[in-house]
Amino acid sequence: MEFLGTSQTASYCGPKKACAFRALPPAGPAPETQECYQPYSLPGYLYLKSWRPSLFYKVSNAQTCVDERATCRSPLRPPTILPALRSALFCRYSPRDWDKSNDLQMRGAEASRLWASRLTGDSMRLMQDKDELTRQMQEGTCRNLGQRLSDIGFWKSELGYELERLLNETHSMETVKRRLECAAEELNCPLQVALECLYHREKRIGIDLVHDNVEKNLIQEVDLLKCCQEHMRKLAQRIDIQMRDNRDAQHALERDLEDKSSAQFIDEKCYNLRNTSDCITFFHGMEKVDGTVSVPETWAKFSNDNIRHSQNMRANSIRLREEAENLLETLSDQMWKQFTNTNLAFSARISEVTDVKNKLQTQLAKTFPETSVHYLEHPQDAPEGCVLGLPNV
Structure with missing residues (x-):
């Protein structure tokens, strides 16, 4: 030591x-x-x-x-x-230095405590502000989701109503198309009958091959029947093209309606989420992802355009359906008139032929006695197969 x-x-x-x-x-x-x-x-x-x-x-x-x-x-x-x-x-x-050191330490501790209390207060206020801001943002998001669900429900109802009307119109178009096709096929029978009549009338002999009203009416009937068939088939083709356009509009409505249903399901799930919900997962960076392809204005315009396109297709279908109905009525009237005219011409022609035939038989009956006397006197001049005493009919 x-x-x-x-x-x-x-x-x-x-x-x-x-x-x-x-x-x-x-x-x-x-x-x-x-x-x-x-x-x-x-x-x-x-x-x-x-x-x-x-x-x-x-x-x-x-x-x-x-x-x-x-x-x-x-x-x-x-x-x-x-x-x-x-x-x-x-x-x-010295004691003074000791007191001064203790005083400095206490002042430093007091300052640190004050700073810590201020930092704690600031942290609590910041937490409260952020909690209030988060609550307000969640309430705003809930209101926006509710409004969004209302908009989706409105457009879904509009799309469903328009789709139902378009399907009914397409079904009516199919019915009209079948009617036109059946009517065009059914015209083959009267057309065949008219052609058969013309064919058989060509078997007339001599002066009977006259171009009379019957032949004219038959030719008009054949032309009318062929024209009716052509009009019906062309209108059926137009209806078929319109039905394809209707199916395109129907496909657009169905796709839009399916997208609306999917969006409604997602928004309803988001609307029902709470801070205490289960299976909540935090995905980093999702708020920065811009996966949208439209804004609410263009979104509503897209559905409105689909509905307007479907309405235009329905209007075209209604016009074609009315045109088909008018065509069927007009052609039916024309054919019945032509059938009537042909039948009247046949009746008149038959009457004329019958009258002429009766007149000829009368004249034959008047001239037969004169010829029979001559044949009796000169049998060698009688025609082959002629029986004397009886008229050769």
């Missing part, structure tokens, strides 16, 4: 007095040392410059008694070391 900086008043460190009357030898020079000690500073107070304590022990100039014959120190007594190094005393503090 080394006694550094011990007091001069300590009894065990003082010099041994041999004689009171001896003169003290001159004090030798103090050993020179380098001051390499750095003063200690508390953490957080490094900005304070090095300072020396205001209170330290003063070195007393005590005189020692030195024996010329023998040394004054005992081998069992530690040597006295004077506090010649001032740096050894730099770690000494």
